[in-house]
Amino acid sequence: MYMHRNYSLQIDSLRAHDTADYTCEVIRPEPLGPIKQSHSIEVQCSPTVRTIPEEGFLEVRKGEYVDIGCEASGTPKPTIEWRKNGEAMALLEHRSRIRFRAEHRLLAGVYECIADNSVGDPVKAAIRVIIQDAPVVSAVRTFVHTAIGLRAALQARLDFAAPPAKTAWFRDGRPVKTDDRIIIMGHENSHQLIFRTVRKSDLGNYTFRAENKLGMADVSFKLTGVPNVASFKVDPSLNKATSTSFTLIWEVDSYSTIIEYNLWIRPYYGSRSPIDPDSVSTVGPAYFWSKIVVPGDSIDGPIHSASYTVRGLTPSTVYEATVTSRNRFGWSKTSAVLHFATEPGVGRTLPVTIDYADITPTLEEPESEQPENITQAHVFERLNEMPMSDSGAREKLNVIVISFLICSIIWLS
Numbered sequence: 001m002y003m004h005r006n007y008s009l010q011i012d013s014l015r016a017h018d019t020a021d022y023t024c025e026v027i028r029p030e031p032l033g034p035i036k037q038s039h040s041i042e043v044q045c046s047p048t049v050r051t052i053p054e055e056g057f058l059e060v061r062k063g064e065y066v067d068i069g070c071e072a073s074g075t076p077k078p079t080i081e082w083r084k085n086g087e088a089m090a091l092l093e094h095r096s097r098i099r100f101r102a103e104h105r106l107l108a109g110v111y112e113c114i115a116d117n118s119v120g121d122p123v124k125a126a127i128r129v130i131i132q133d134a135p136v137v138s139a140v141r142t143f144v145h146t147a148i149g150l151r152a153a154l155q156a157r158l159d160f161a162a163p164p165a166k167t168a169w170f171r172d173g174r175p176v177k178t179d180d181r182i183i184i185m186g187h188e189n190s191h192q193l194i195f196r197t198v199r200k201s202d203l204g205n206y207t208f209r210a211e212n213k214l215g216m217a218d219v220s221f222k223l224t225g226v227p228n229v230a231s232f233k234v235d236p237s238l239n240k241a242t243s244t245s246f247t248l249i250w251e252v253d254s255y256s257t258i259i260e261y262n263l264w265i266r267p268y269y270g271s272r273s274p275i276d277p278d279s280v281s282t283v284g285p286a287y288f289w290s291k292i293v294v295p296g297d298s299i300d301g302p303i304h305s306a307s308y309t310v311r312g313l314t315p316s317t318v319y320e321a322t323v324t325s326r327n328r329f330g331w332s333k334t335s336a337v338l339h340f341a342t343e344p345g346v347g348r349t350l351p352v353t354i355d356y357a358d359i360t361p362t363l364e365e366p367e368s369e370q371p372e373n374i375t376q377a378h379v380f381e382r383l384n385e386m387p388m389s390d391s392g393a394r395e396k397l398n399v400i401v402i403s404f405l406i407c408s409i410i411w412l413s
Helices: 376-385 391-406
Strands: 020-026 035-041 045-052 057-061 065-075 079-084 097-101 109-116 123-138 143-145 152-162 166-171 182-187 190-195 204-212 215-224 231-233 246-253 260-267 270-272 280-282 290-295 303-310 318-327 337-341 352-354
Touching: 045 109, 045 123, 057 065, 065 109, 065 123, 123 204, 143 152, 152 204, 152 215, 166 190, 190 204, 246 318, 246 337, 260 303, 290 303, 303 318
Parallel strands: 057 123, 123 215, 143 215
Antiparallel strands: 020 035, 045 065, 065 097, 079 109, 109 123, 123 152, 152 190, 166 204, 182 190, 204 215, 231 246, 246 303, 260 290, 260 318, 270 280, 318 337, 337 352
């Protein structure tokens, strides 16, 4: 700081603490009073930021409150924005503190505050928030198909554990005994139970379990030799639809020879809606399944292909089919349902597969009020009977007509 002869003040190498109001005062003899002139200096400084808590880490239990913040300094005063795991947070104001209740583990993560005052580059500071809760585990495949003499692995994932969890593998409630043939491997969140050479005695039910002081989670596996779930194949050149027949094609993975298949078929039923008599509700009831036993093959696999032409079908009718497979270890689970249609006499309708959960075909006696089997002919007949003024109902039936023509299958509720 330097004073010139003309009483001007010069300040070199400005620093943040030089920000102040400076006053020059000239004192004059009585009766004249003093003369004052003030100047303000604001030294612009790029922002700095300090996290609360200072260590940048906070761990709370589920249900407790999270209180984090950032103290920013700089000239002019910086504004603060927040991000969570790299994504901007939609806050109503540029607040320096955030407080919320840790109601779910997904609220955990890295909270980052960004201070900016347009002087220099914005500065960032991060606070890692951990919410303690019971473990969460998962698996990509819980049904693991294998064969005697092959290598097999059960793979589990520890998706979350805070505090860290103890993990273990069980078979029928007892800890798995490991040796040179059966080994347990774990790396970060991935955990495996590996069978280097599967024996018949290894087949069975297994459980992966993770436990900490806040709870326990597990996922169950089945190591089995029974076939995997079969899948229908849709190929217009091979399905060969006619007005009274349809060729079904499917594949199944099995390391053992397939002994036989059970092919289940039934018409896809529909009924008039009691609420709106002008609409048609397609409902698949749990009866009227017909079972066809299809012989297996003599190959060892692992991929087995089969086909069967169903004859004696009704023209212009939608059907559904599902299949199970049996090898020397037993029956597979039921496949996804395939919906297909017989030829109406013109054009060709193509099948579409739809997955349904827990489909178990059963042969039961029909109920007293049998639902009506809706075919294209029924829909066209109903459409022709409807007055032209009833546009809403006609539009609904038009949708159904188009659905039949392109064999677009409606999901089962």
